[in-house]
Amino acid sequence: MRYAAQKGTKDILPQEIFRWHKAERTFADVCHSYGYEEIRVPTFEQTDLFQRGVGDTTDVVQKEMYTFEDKGGRSITLRPEGTAGVARSFIENGMTSLASPVRMFYNITAFRYENVQKGRMREFHQFGLEAFGSEGPEIDAEIISLLTVFFEKMGVKHTKLCINSIGCPTCRAKYNEILKDYFRPHMDELCPDCKARFEKNPLRMIDCKVEGCKKYAVNAPRLIDYLCEDCNAHFETLKAELTNLGINYTIDPGIVRGLDYYTRTVFEFVSENVGTQGTICGGGRYDGLIEELGGTKVPGIGFGMGVERLLMECEAQQIEFENPTNVKVYFANLCDEAKPIISKLCLDLRKAGIGCERDLVGRSFKAQMKYANKAGIPYLIVLGEDEVKNGKANIKNMADGSQEEVALDGIVNFFENK
RNA sequence: GUGGGAUUAGUUCAGUUGGUUAGAGCGCUAGUUUGUGGCACUAGAAAUCAUGGGUUCGAAUCCCAUAUCCCACCCCA
Numbered sequence: 001m002r003y004a005a006q007k008g009t010k011d012i013l014p015q016e017i018f019r020w021h022k023a024e025r026t027f028a029d030v031c032h033s034y035g036y037e038e039i040r041v042p043t044f045e046q047t048d049l050f051q052r053g054v055g056d057t058t059d060v061v062q063k064e065m066y067t068f069e070d071k072g073g074r075s076i077t078l079r080p081e082g083t084a085g086v087a088r089s090f091i092e093n094g095m096t097s098l099a100s101p102v103r104m105f106y107n108i109t110a111f112r113y114e115n116v117q118k119g120r121m122r123e124f125h126q127f128g129l130e131a132f133g134s135e136g137p138e139i140d141a142e143i144i145s146l147l148t149v150f151f152e153k154m155g156v157k158h159t160k161l162c163i164n165s166i167g168c169p170t171c172r173a174k175y176n177e178i179l180k181d182y183f184r185p186h187m188d189e190l191c192p193d194c195k196a197r198f199e200k201n202p203l204r205m206i207d208c209k210v211e212g213c214k215k216y217a218v219n220a221p222r223l224i225d226y227l228c229e230d231c232n233a234h235f236e237t238l239k240a241e242l243t244n245l246g247i248n249y250t251i252d253p254g255i256v257r258g259l260d261y262y263t264r265t266v267f268e269f270v271s272e273n274v275g276t277q278g279t280i281c282g283g284g285r286y287d288g289l290i291e292e293l294g295g296t297k298v299p300g301i302g303f304g305m306g307v308e309r310l311l312m313e314c315e316a317q318q319i320e321f322e323n324p325t326n327v328k329v330y331f332a333n334l335c336d337e338a339k340p341i342i343s344k345l346c347l348d349l350r351k352a353g354i355g356c357e358r359d360l361v362g363r364s365f366k367a368q369m370k371y372a373n374k375a376g377i378p379y380l381i382v383l384g385e386d387e388v389k390n391g392k393a394n395i396k397n398m399a400d401g402s403q404e405e406v407a408l409d410g411i412v413n414f415f416e417n418k
Numbered sequence: 419g420u421g422g423g424a425u426u427a428g429u430u431c432a433g434u435u436g437g438u439u440a441g442a443g444c445g446c447u448a449g450u451u452u453g454u455g456g457c458a459c460u461a462g463a464a465a466u467c468a469u470g471g472g473u474u475c476g477a478a479u480c481c482c483a484u485a486u487c488c489c490a491c492c493c494c495a
Contacts, residue, residue: 004468007486059493063419081495110495115419117489126495193492258494268495282495306495334453365453373455384453398455 008114008122010308018323019311023154024107027127030150031105034142036129039104041085047075053084053293055260057200064112078111081259082128083286083302084293090132091295100133107307119309127310128283130302132290137234140265140285140301141241147269147281147303148247154310155319159280162252163242163267164224165235166203169288171228176202178221186216203256222253234264261286265301271313280313281305327355328415329395330372334365334384342383345411354415373398381411 005011012020028038047067054061066078079085086104089095095102110126129146131139144161151159166172179202187195190205194213197204206217227235242249249267257266266284283303290298314321329349331342342358349356357377359368365382372380380396387393387408394403395414406414 004486064493112494114493115491116487120494124495128495279495304495309495332454364448366455367448369455371455380455382454386453394454396454401455403454 006122008116010121010123019314019321020307022321023127023307023310023314026153027105027107027150030146030153031129033149034103034146036103036105036131039086039089039106041082041089041106041108042079043109044076044078045085045088047077049084049088049293050077050080053087053261053289054081058258058260060112060258064114066111066113079108080112081110082106082108082126082304083130083259083261083289086130086302087132087289087293087295087300090130090298091290091293095132096296096298101139102132103129104131105129110304119306119312121308125307126304127307128302128304130300132298132300134301135234135287135299136265136285136301137238138241140238141245141247143283143301143303144242144249144267145245145247147305151269154314156310156313156317159269159271159313161247161249161267161269162255163238163249163265164252164255165227165231165238165264166256166262166266166284167223167227167231168263171226171231172203172223174228175221175223175226178226179203179205182220183216189213189216206254206256224251224253231264238265257282257284261289261292263287267303269305271309271316279306280309325355325376325378327357327375327377328418329354329356329379329381330368330375330377331356331358332365332368332372332380332382333359334382335388337385337388338383341388341408345408348412349415352412352416354412379415 031038047065050065051061056062060080065080068076070076086106090102106126106128108126108128109123111123113122114120116122129143131143144163148161151157167175180198183190183194183198183202183205187198190198190213194205203223205213206220206222224235239249239251252268255266255268262284264285264287267282268279269281270278271280272278281303283301285299285301287299289300290296331345333339333342346356346358357372357375359371363371369380378398380398381393382396383393391408392405393408393411395406395411396403
């Protein structure tokens with residue numbers, strides 16, 4: 001084995017692609033039903049876009065980006081997430097002038113230089129969507145409901161929805177001071193990370209997993225108790241709307257989200273089956289992002305869903321996907337004279353959109369039978385000297401062994417009616 | 419960036435205290451007499467034992483390094 005897929009990357013093989021297709025189709029269908037259209041944006045952007053958009057202090061930007069200089073001396077970064085690129089496209093293409101909300105979904109690969117473990121890859125796939133131009137909270141609830149519909153259509157049960165509000169810059173600044181006042185007396189006992197967080201991003205301290213910090217974090221003042229009036233009203237309406245839609249949720253004040261652009265509503269769908277990387281889907285509101293990236297002040301909300309994690313969850317819940325074979329009929333040949341006739345029949349069937357196969361490696365007749373059986377091809381037609389002479393052949397149903405005689409020029413017609 | 423476990427045919431795994439030609443199941447190919455698959459049986463192909471060093475008369479087996487995979491910390495999707 002000379003070459004191997006790079007660390008943290010994976011081949012998606014033909015034998016499993018049907019699971020991906022099912023998820024992709026389902027996601028697109030559900031998005032369409034909520035008025036979202038697909039957008040496709042480039043895999044790489046200028047590094048600065050992510051530094052500004054995702055945030056300079058985040059782990060993602062600080063240590064996980066695939067950044068390189070191209071031959072023109074530009075600093076390029078493989079996207080570590082989807083929102084920044086879509087936001088850039090929104091601004092660049094003047095979508096501010098479109099009717100609000102501007103709703104777009106996507107299916108992308110993203111790249112993060114991380115240590116690999118269960119549910120965490122260096123190249124991974126994300127379904128996501130963004131909605132620009134609505135302050136919510138109805139659209140916040142709508143997007144969460146879109147996800148519940150998606151999970152339902154995928155057959156995924158009991159994922160836990162956690163929500164929180166991290167407020168707007170105004171109430172967050174106030175809260176940060178309150179939080180710092182709370183932690184200040186205990187500074188000496190905090191982990192080095194938290195000491196750094198104290199200055200840069202105190203919000204993250206309540207998220208710390210280190211035992212010494214945890215015992216203070218548990219009793220720390222919570223942001224949702226210090227929301228400003230507007231943010232509080234926003235969150236209350238969201239909760240009421242979720243209840244109205246019959247969606248169960250848990251308020252988890254610990255959800256902070258690791259990307260700087262989030263404001264107000266943040267949420268996660270969590271599973272217990274995907275190991276410690278339990279977050280299948282995470283998202284939230286980012287009312288300041290478009291302005292931060294040089295656009296006008298336009299509110300936005302979106303989410304990203306880890307497709308690998310989604311499929312892991314499906315597997316853990318033993319959800320069975322159909323794997324339909326596209327090939328309907330196999331032609332077995334018994335003599336050389338039959339071969340050109342089979343070639344022509346295959347062409348006609350394929351033009352009619354009917355999948356078919358024939359021997360391409362010189363297998364014996366018996367081996368051809370075995371092959372068709374193993375491949376799960378539902379119909380088989382044998383062409384030998386008799387069939388060539390009479391212009392008729394038996395169409396064999398592989399499931400029950402029954403046969404039906406059909407003229408060779410009636411074969412396409414036979415399958416068109418199947 | 420930091421820990422722990424692993425790495426032997428395509429794949430899942432055996433391989434005794436270091437000892438001759440490294441095994442099996444599944445898969446693949448062919449056959450079990452002539453134009454009909456599944457089951458069964460037989461045979462075959464397929465392995466630089468992750469890579470590079472070292473110890474030894476002798477290494478898949480012991481030692482070191484590196485890589486990769488899995489799991490966890492951290493972070494996130």
